[in-house]
Amino acid sequence: QKEVEQDPGPLSVPEGAIVSLNCTYSNSAFQYFMWYRQYSRKGPELLMYTYSSGNKEDGRFTAQVDKSSKYISLFIRDSQPSDSATYLCAMSADRDDKIIFGKGTRLHILP
Amino acid sequence: NAGVTQTPKFRVLKTGQSMTLLCAQDMNHEYMYWYRQDPGMGLRLIHYSVGEGTTAKGEVPDGYNVSRLKKQNFLLGLESAAPSQTSVYFCASSYVSGSNEQYFGPGTRLTVT
Numbered sequence: 294q295k296e297v298e299q300d301p302g303p304l305s306v307p308e309g310a311i312v313s314l315n316c317t318y319s320n321s322a323f324q325y326f327m328w329y330r331q332y333s334r335k336g337p338e339l340l341m342y343t344y345s346s347g348n349k350e351d352g353r354f355t356a357q358v359d360k361s362s363k364y365i366s367l368f369i370r371d372s373q374p375s376d377s378a379t380y381l382c383a384m385s386a387d388r389d390d391k392i393i394f395g396k397g398t399r400l401h402i403l404p
Numbered sequence: 405n406a407g408v409t410q411t412p413k414f415r416v417l418k419t420g421q422s423m424t425l426l427c428a429q430d431m432n433h434e435y436m437y438w439y440r441q442d443p444g445m446g447l448r449l450i451h452y453s454v455g456e457g458t459t460a461k462g463e464v465p466d467g468y469n470v471s472r473l474k475k476q477n478f479l480l481g482l483e484s485a486a487p488s489q490t491s492v493y494f495c496a497s498s499y500v501s502g503s504n505e506q507y508f509g510p511g512t513r514l515t516v517t
Contacts, residue, residue, distance in 0.1 A: 301444070327505075336408075336494050336508030337447070381447070391462070392506065396446035 296320055299382055299395030307403050312369040316382035316395045319363065323384040323393075326358050328367045331379045331397065340380075341367065372402045405430050408509035410495050416515045417485045425480040425512050427495030435498045436478040437462075437506065438470060440491040447494065453478055485516045 299316045306312055314328075324345055329337035341356040343349045349356045355368040365384075369376055382395040411426045427436065438450040449462030453472040467489060469481045478497075482489060492513050496506040 334511070336496075336510050338508065339505055342505060391449060391452075394447040396444065 297382065297384065297393050297395045300398055301396055303399040303401055305401040305403055306372060308372060308374060310372050310402075312367075312372050312376070312400060312402075314367040314369075314380050314382075314398050314400070316365050316384075317363055318365070318384060318393075320384075320386065320393075321360075321363065322386040325385045325388065326356070326365050327383040327392070328354075328356055329381040329383060329394075331381060333378070337381055374402045374404050376400065377402045407431065408495055408497055408507050410493075410509040410512050412512060413510065414513045416517065417482075418517055419486060421485050422481070422483050423485065423514075424482075425493055425495075425514075427478045427480070427497075427509060428476055429478075429495075429497040429507070430476065431497060431507065432475070433497035433499055433507070434475070436472065437496040437498075438468070438478065438480045439494045439496065440464065441494060441511075442491050450480065450493075485514075487516045490514060490516045 297318045326343045328341040330340045331337040343356050343358050346358045346360045353370045357366040379397040379399050381397040383392045385392045408429045434455050437452040439447045441447050448464045450468050451462050451470040453459045456475040459470045471479045492511045494511050495509040498506045
């Protein structure tokens with residue numbers, strides 16, 4: 294079983310819809326969870342950062358962590374064409390530990 | 405601030421040629437990283453550095469060497485390029501105690517023929 298699993302997509306949704314992106318993981322030691330957004334031909338940029346379980350909201354984005362199920366989610370409300378990108382989940386066991394990235398999900402928001 | 409910059413942006417090499425990729429950051433970060441990104445493989449760590457003068461191997465270090473002579477620069481070398489090293493290379497940096505929040509450069513697209 295891979296350490297981090299992420300559906301590569303592509304996922305196509307109409308503008309204005311709620312988007313749900315997910316990752317599962319196998320290492321119960323992971324405590325720090327991140328979502329990076331990567332536009333085409335650009336480097337990844339940190340979008341959301343959470344520690345342990347729970348929810349974190351930032352504007353239209355909500356990150357959710359369920360450590361008991363080893364499952365994390367990113368929700369995008371009122372999706373916009375500018376949200377079209379690849380979203381990579383990432384996680385680590387400690388703040389100074391190496392980050393393990395998912396392979397990314399390609400998202401297309403259709404105008 | 406320019407953040408993290410990478411040179412060059414594109415390069416085509418022939419098998420057996422050598423080259424050096426340069427990464428520079430102006431955020432005074434201690435940690436720097438080199439990743440490669442391939443379709444269906446995600447980001448894979450090649451080498452990293454926890455400070456000036458130090459380097460360590462990541463997940464896929466074979467065929468690459470690195471140097472961190474100055475805190476702001478991290479160099480990735482390919483001594484004898486192979487077609488399997490065709491990839492997009494990303495450099496990243498982070499604060500010493502916050503390696504979770506990595507700042508990425510724009511990438512270098514390398515093709516080895």
